[in-house]
Amino acid sequence: MKVGEIMITIRSEREIDLLRKAGNIVYKTHQYLKPFIKEGITTIKLNELAEAFILKNNATPSFKGYEGFPYTLCISLNDEVVHGFPSTRTLKNGDIITIDIGACYKGYHGDSAWTYQVGNISKENELLLKHTEESLNIGLQQVKPGNRIGDIGFAISEYAKAHHLGVVKELCGHGVGTNVHESPDVPNYGKKGTGPLLREGMVIAVEPMLTEGSPAIYIADNDWTVITQDHSCAAHYEHTIVVTKDGYEILTGA
Ligand code: MG
Ligand code: MG
DSSP states (O other), X not given: OOTTOOOOOOOOHHHHHHHHHHHHHHHHHHHHHGGGXXXXXXXXXXXXXXXXXXXXXXXXXXXXXXXXXXXXXXXXXXXXXXXXXOOSOBOOTTXXXXXXXXXXXXXXEEEEEEEEEOSSOOHHHHXXXXXXXXXXXXXXXXXXXXXBHHHXXXXXXXXXXXXXXXXXXXXXXXXXXXXXXXXXXXXXXXXXXXXXXXXXXXXXXXXXXXXXXXXXXXXXXXXXOEEETTOOOEEEOOEEEEXXXXXXXXXXXX
């Protein structure tokens, strides 16, 4: 390896199968939680439900204990971008809630975040959710052997710009494997044709975090939760995918 070159693991078929199983447990946990995401439930209750569900599926929560993170889920409400702590706070009509789930199965991880609406949300928030989810799809469309990591971020940030949304730059996607966060970084901005080359068998999480207002953020007193400085709402959608011969396969989907 040359100086400055980064190590990106190419996964074997056997490993991809285990990553697929981990990803499917993450997907199923999202589906299991969905009916509970209603006005009146506490976010710590959602955390308890998810933890029990992950354990029942012979997996372990990837985030609990990761660099000292204390919970199974990251639950981020409204102006919280990522890494929110589950708490006794109850969901209210009009909230938007991002649930980020990681699960580890036989040593391999899956990682997927989704933003959900609680009851009826504002038109502005509806658009934020719609366009952030779409920006994930737009980014994923760039994933194929021969393209580069910068192509993904370029597509996401161009789409966000066209819809007048901010791109949080301090946080990014990442490789996924026997660690939940591996090389390479997958930023949500970039230049076309730059960055590491995508190759068949690479596994990455793509995860745009977009804001209604300024993308400037700060870290809360708990040293984890990332919040928008202007307190505008943020959304976050994430899939773990594997690069295939001619595109990609979503590992955290159905
Ligand atoms: Mg995540
Ligand atoms: Mg991630």
